[in-house]
Amino acid sequence: MKSKGSITQLHTSLNYKGLRVTPQRVSILNAIHSLGNHPTAEMIKSFVHQKNPAISTATVYKTLETFVQKGILRKIRTLDEEAARYDAILTDHHHLHSSQDHRMVDYENEELDNLLREFFHDHRIPDFKIESIRLEIHGTFENHQ
Amino acid sequence: MKSKGSITQLHTSLNYKGLRVTPQRVSILNAIHSLGNHPTAEMIKSFVHQKNPAISTATVYKTLETFVQKGILRKIRTLDEEAARYDAILTDHHHLHSSQDHRMVDYENEELDNLLREFFHDHRIPDFKIESIRLEIHGTFENHQ
DNA sequence: GTTCCTGCAAAGTATTTGCAGGAAT
DNA sequence: ATTCCTGCAAATACTTTGCAGGAAC
Numbered sequence: 001m002k003s004k005g006s007i008t009q010l011h012t013s014l015n016y017k018g019l020r021v022t023p024q025r026v027s028i029l030n031a032i033h034s035l036g037n038h039p040t041a042e043m044i045k046s047f048v049h050q051k052n053p054a055i056s057t058a059t060v061y062k063t064l065e066t067f068v069q070k071g072i073l074r075k076i077r078t079l080d081e082e083a084a085r086y087d088a089i090l091t092d093h094h095h096l097h098s099s100q101d102h103r104m105v106d107y108e109n110e111e112l113d114n115l116l117r118e119f120f121h122d123h124r125i126p127d128f129k130i131e132s133i134r135l136e137i138h139g140t141f142e143n144h145q
Numbered sequence: 146m147k148s149k150g151s152i153t154q155l156h157t158s159l160n161y162k163g164l165r166v167t168p169q170r171v172s173i174l175n176a177i178h179s180l181g182n183h184p185t186a187e188m189i190k191s192f193v194h195q196k197n198p199a200i201s202t203a204t205v206y207k208t209l210e211t212f213v214q215k216g217i218l219r220k221i222r223t224l225d226e227e228a229a230r231y232d233a234i235l236t237d238h239h240h241l242h243s244s245q246d247h248r249m250v251d252y253e254n255e256e257l258d259n260l261l262r263e264f265f266h267d268h269r270i271p272d273f274k275i276e277s278i279r280l281e282i283h284g285t286f287e288n289h290q
Numbered sequence: 291g292t293t294c295c296t297g298c299a300a301a302g303t304a305t306t307t308g309c310a311g312g313a314a315t
Numbered sequence: 316a317t318t319c320c321t322g323c324a325a326a327t328a329c330t331t332t333g334c335a336g337g338a339a340c
Contacts, residue, residue, distance in 0.1 A: 019319090019320095020313085020314050020315070020318090020319060020320065021314075021315095022313075022314070022319095022320065022321080024320080024321070025320090040304095041304080041305080042303095042304085054321095054322085055321085055322085056321070056322045056323070057305090057322090058305090058306080058307085058321075058322065058323075058324090059320080059321055059322065061304090061305060061306070062306085062307095062320080062321080063320090063321095065305095065306090066320095075224075075225070076224065077222045077223065077224055078222070079220075079221065079222060080220070080222075081222075082303070082304065082329085082330085083303085083304065083305095084304085084305090096270065096273055099276060107270065109268065111264075111268070112264060112268075115260065115264060119256075119257060119260060123254065123256070123257075125241065125252065125282075127286055127287045127288045128241055128282075128284055128285070128286055128287065129284045129285050129287055130282055130283070130284040131244060131283050131284040131285065132282075132283045132284075133280055133281070133282050133283070134280070134281045134283070135278055135279070135280055135281075136278070136279045136280075136281065137270075137273075137275055137277075137278050138275070138276050138277045138278070138279070139273055139274045139275040139276040139277075140273070140274050140276065141272055141273055142272045142273065142274055143272045164294095164295095165293090165294060165295070165338085165339050165340070166339075166340095167294095167295065167296080167338075167339075169295080169296070170295090185329095186329080186330080187328095187329085199296095199297085200296085200297085201296070201297045201298070202297090202330090203296075203297065203298075203299090203330090203331080203332085204295080204296055204297065206329090206330060206331070207295080207296080207331085207332095208295090208296095210330095210331090211295095227304080227305080227328065227329065228328080228329060228330095229329085229330090
């Protein structure tokens, strides 16, 4: 469905970051893309285990941390959950948070970002320099989509 | 400095929520108000221990959870920290997040809220009903304030 | 007197770390 | 050949739970 990076592309992108291409890392990247947005480490581990049961929990965590350090993933936390989630979208964007289940869906809107930029340009916060703004939009999904 | 609730007020507000007034609960509420915004359970525990070393960790956690359930506190999580924080301000508001240290400062602006309300009124998100919006404003504090 | 709360210790969940062997380069 | 990565097990951080005694009402 969604265009996934080929093995070669993964290879290249890992190399580019100075990382060795290991089956574990390839599996984990594939898992994140297959799982859609914002899986937890646990979800990634389960997915990866289907094909490769030998991969250890420690490796999953270490790898995710490495990817975050290298700027391949972003780590995010939600309001009401214990576990961290990992986001493969690196550009700044916002999230819809379901108050029913713990779903999180990306929300991007350039017009909104411009509006915010303007607003804070006109309303500087004393002694604070803004780097980025992320909206947590809480609510409920309708039509069970 | 900041107007704190007297013992009697605390008493009344706990009673109002159907909670018994215990020294532990009074200490914990005082701690949260003294510590300013968004202390972690650990910070609250340390503070409380200065006056009352006997209070247990379990009680701190249980009490905080009770307060959250009763709507006396709100539990929040930050981007890069493991531990939850507790916020005594219940009305919807936003937060400044320091990218230097792990500081979090409240930010409220009615004009901003109106702007957002208008924006999302005009740009409905398909199949999603918004309940609340919180901004995470990341950046750096200047003038070491 | 009844119900609720506290403290202890143990358990649970999420995550990190040290280290030795093994794989990628 | 060297450097980096993985897996194991143990450790750590944060939080929850069961239960019995004690406090608040």
